[in-house]
Amino acid sequence: MNNVNTAKVIVTGIMAFLSSILGVLYIPVLLMVACNIIDYATGLMAAKYRTDGKISSYKSIRGIQKKVTMWLLVVVGAIIDQLLKYASGALGYDLHITFLVACFVAIWIICNELISILENMIDIGVSIPKFLMPIVKNIKRYTENAVNIDENEEDDNNGNI
Template identity: 30%
Template structure:
C-alpha cells in the first residue's frame, strides 16, 4: 500500500468516526453543532489575538469569562433541545400536536451561530482587516429575521 493510500484510509477512518459520533450524539444535522464548535474556537482565538496584539490588554480573567460564556451557550442549547424533546413527547402522549417545539433547539443554535460569526467579524475588523460590508449587514439581517420569527410566534400566543 502506498503512503497516499494509507493517508486516505486514515483520513476516511477519522472522518467516519467523527461523523458516527456526531450523528449518534446530535442527529443527522451534527455538522451544525460541529460548525458552532468551530466558530467558538475561532471566536476565542480571534478575541485573544485582538486583546493581546492589537489592544494590548490581555487578561486571563477576561479569557476565562469568554470560555465560561461559550460553555453557557452550549448549556442553553442543550436545554432548548431537551425542552423540544420533552414537549414533543408529552404532546404525543396527550394527543396534542406540539411538533413545532422541535424548532426551539435549532432556533437557539442558529441565534448563537449568528452571534459567534458576528463576533468573529467584529474581532477581525478591530484588528484592522477590511471585511466586506455585506457580510456584517447580512448577519444583522439574518439575526433580525430569526428574532422576528421567534418574537412573532411568542406574540401570537
C-alpha cells in the same frame, strides 16, 4: 500511512456517532463549535488592538466558560424540544419535528459569534465587505422574529415558572 488511516476511521466513527445522536442538529452544532473556536482565536488576536492591549488568563478562562455555556443553551433548547414532543404525545399529537428550539438557539448563537468574529477582524484592521455585517444581523433578526415571543412578558413569579 497506517496511522493516518486509523485516524480517519476514528474521526469518521466519532462524526457518524454524533450525527446519529444529533440528527438535524448536527450541522448547526458543528458550525457553532467552529464559530466558537474562530471567535476565541480572533478575540485573542484582536486583544492587543483594544484599549488595554493585554491578554489575561482570567479573560481567557472567562471566554472559554462563555463558550461552554453557549453549548448548554443548545442543550436547554433540546430539553424544551423533548418536553414539547412528550406533551404533544400525551395529548395524542405526533410532532414530526425534532430539535426545532435547539436549532433556533444554535443559529442565534452562530449569528452572535459571526458578529463577534467580524468585530474582532475590524479591531485587528481587516477591511471586511460592507454587506457582510448586515447580512449576519438580518439572519439573527430573522431567527429572533421566527419565534416571535414578546421578551417583556413575565409571569407573576418574576420570570420563574
